[in-house]
Amino acid sequence: MERRQLLKTSLAFLGTTALVSFVYPASKFLVPPQKSAKDAQITLDKDQIPTGTAKEIIYNEIPLVIINRRGSGFIALSRICTHLGCLVGYDSFNNKLVCPCHAGEFDLEGNVLSGPATKPLHRYPLKISSKQITVG
């Protein structure tokens, strides 16, 4: 009888441990990780980017390009080409973004014009005030 009691106690103990070993991960699972990217915001003066030009910045370790498009205003696009990851450059003469690795071309909205990429460039939100632009 004593042995049985010991076994019952160990069963209870191990069973509770096993249960906790699932409940703990499940509870952590239910809380998705907070993206810490919310803090960094970059503010620029509008004068720094005349119409028809672009400025390359780094936002949260991601290279972005902010373009002052003729007639459509400012836009912030990721420079990471959606094909294999090279950084696209702004071609002000032809109004497009060109990737130097395999000649992928994107329009100034980020959409693919030609080349091996299939997805558009990632677009970042911009807050535009009278004198400044804020990314993020």
Place this chain on the structure above:
Amino acid sequence: MIRYFIIPIVVLIGIISTGLSLASYRETFEREFMLSPWSIAKGETSACIQCHTSDDMGSEMHEITRQWKESWHAKNNISCHDCHGGAPEDASMSMMHQRGFKGSPQNIDIPEFCGTCHIAILDNFLVSGHGETFRNTGEGPNCTTCHGSHNVQQASMDIINEQLCSQCHTYERAKEMKQALFTVESKLNTINKNLNRLKLLGIATDNQEKSFFRNHAEFRALFHSIDVDAVRAKSSDYTQKLEIIEREISESFKQLAFRRNFSAYLFLIFIGLSIVVFLLLKSYEQK
């Protein structure tokens, strides 16, 4: 009685009697069932390939298509029309100007031909000793000298070798460049291997793959300027960027180790539980 055996006998007869036709049928099965209509068999539907592999063409043409099929371009779905222009889906327009057909480039036009896609490499090549010599004299290395034309493989340090580089000058210079490239190139190799390993273990390596490719492409483009000092100066830059990727890779390996440890812990708990339950059961049965 017989009814018990009907199904297995039929199945056995079916299998045994087709044993002889097995090999050839499997090919047919795979071709008709598995590979059509959903998969686009690479090159088979291209008008270019169809003509240039037909019996009307000489062995030269067959050789070209054969070489292309083994190339890195072919593995990435880059076909004839991507470089030479023309329409691949329509035989009548396949070699027409209107569809951008360029034909084979003249020797002097080769860098621009490849540079239609490989823009950064072309830019660096043109300012290099190789590029200037080539433009001014028409002699010297162009892209195909080192990389071939149709049988282009993935570039590696082995392209810099004594046989290739001592055609115009001594190998000493090339050796110096190869040494300058060494640190960054070996880091690139290790990172590539590790990223492939991690990918097959289920880790999301998308961002690291893009960062790796970006650095790798920029470094290779820089090499084409054939400027040893520039390569040396930039090496520490690239080393730093690559070290960021290496840190992330080691984080991923740590995460994998944690997962294995946690699974092992759960495994042991359940082994313990099975033993306790079994002993408890025995104790009740002995009563």
Place this chain on the structure above:
Amino acid sequence: MMWGKIKHWIEVRIGLEELINRHLRSFKTPKGAGFLSTLGFVAMIAFIVQVITGIMLLLYYVPHPDFAFQSVQTITNEIPYGWLFRLVHNIGSNIIIGVIIIHLLHVFLRVSYKKPREITWVSGCIMFFLVLLTSITGQLLPWNQTGFWQTTVTSTIPAFLPIIGEGISSYMRGGEFVTGITLSRYFSFHVVILPVIISVLIGLHVLMIRRQGISTSPSLEPESIETSNTEFKREDHPEGQPCFPNFSLKRLFMVMIYFVIVFFIMTFMQNIFLPPETNFPANPLMTPESIRPPWYFLAPYQLIKTIPNDILGITLIVIFSVGLMFWPFFDAKDAGRNIQKRPLLLSLALIVLALWAILTIWGMYS
């Protein structure tokens, strides 16, 4: 003191004590009910594990072709312990089929499908096929190369049937090719329709077993009850073991073994059911070099590959499935339940099993 009060409160309203006594303590299970007899219970627990881990995954999964693959990657790599639930779901989906197959074999070799247990057998077979269907539909959901191309192949197999074949394939896929429509369809089947039907069938199956009693093993407990043609008679097992704690502990032990197997695989070979192509997002323009179905489908797949006439191959499989499902009605009515006294039935079972094993192993290496 507090505990006693709660128990008393429940006792007055539900009469729990009497229920526990009748259904657990005094309830007798046959003496011959060994560990293998608990496999049905293990299968049910495995199903519940799949449902729970499935719900956890459902919290973060996005059933759209543009986001599905990434959401699964997020679960596996960014959500804390997401990998745990994903791997349990993945490994569990394979183990549950193994458990069901062994359970099916055990019941067949016990000849427990005979009168009055035909309903139990048929509902069990239907559940088996539905679980296989759940696996098929689940495989597309991560939208990786493996799932996409295997779905393309499996949804094309019905097309070989004359006249109705194309229609069936079209309905399965929601069109001519595997697209987002297919994903939505498979998602709703995998998450709602099939689990609900399976749960209902589990209820029916368990109800029948409780009502009729667990079948005896004729070699250990002689067939004392003559199965009557005219009235319902429940078996008693006066010499049997008490359900609680003896049989319950056997059940608990086998459930623990199930978990041991799952976590053994997760520790030492966690990618055995996640081949390399599962790490690449679905690419409709590139077929991977070898599309191979999961191990439980290798046998029928190898059969179809071997027999030159596709229709014949598929018909054979259909005949076999129908034969299996309605076997209680094909079996000789007067034959007894001791399989050792029925050499023909035993050899039939062993031949089919051997064929299945040979075809599976052949399929693995071809």
